[in-house]
Amino acid sequence: MGTQIRRDVMQLILDRRLPPGAPLPTEAELMESLGVSRNSVREALKALQALDIVEIRHGYGTYVGQASLTPFVDGLTFRTLARVADDHAALTEILQVREVLEEGLIRRVAGGIDDAELARLESIVGRMEEAAHAGESFPDLDREFHETLYETLGNDLVPQLLAAFWHVFHRVAKARGWTRDPAPEVTACRHRDILTALRARDVAGAEQAMADHFRGIEARPRDRGMIRREGPGSGPATLGVK
Helix, strand or coil, rough: CHHHHHHHHCCCCCCHHCCCCCCCCHHHHHHHCCCCCHHHHHHHHHHHHHHCEEEEEEECCCECCCCCCCHHHHHHHHHHHCCCHHHHHHHHHHHHHHHHHHHHHHHHHHCCHHHHHHHHHHHHHHHHHHHHHHHCHHHHHHCCCCCHHHHHHCCHHHHHHHHHHHHHHHHHHHHHHCCCCCCCHHHHHHHHHHHHHHCCCHHHHHHHHHHHHHHHHHHHHHHHHHHHCCHHHHCCCCCCCC
């Protein structure tokens, strides 16, 4: 019953083409149109709020949510942290999915990237190399590189998916005490290799460079001598939700 009410509310949003932030009918109106009790409506709305499909503003009403990927990120983070017996395997699964996604995306980018876009990537890689030379990690630059790389596709879902996997990986890494890149100079070199292939419009080379980049990330947790943990046992795992 509850599942059907949730579906009915979602269908109502779709049928009325209500955009994010638009007000939903009142509880009384939903009760009448769906033929269900107040408690049933409230439970359905609470469940949809957890999925960011609706937003309940107490004292003001209920509105269409953003339908963000936050519930997916939280669920995948928890799933990964719950696999305490094998940290490496859990993180590798996440990286493999992201790797497959990015190798396919870079194939689309490599053939049509222009000089202005290459210049933006060059600036980012240059800053990576400066940071690496100083022995500093650069996670924000790493993320900026990948986001910039796929902007030209004009696909709004791509940055959302990449950000989702990024957040999961870094929440898990933080919870496990993997606080730094053990070899920033290697990471900078991997990004330079990707950029070099893109400049040459070498699609196969760009795919290979991206694959090499992810293989390097996957190898980090295996070599515990290269990764600093924060204290014995690294403490309790947290979702790190911001």
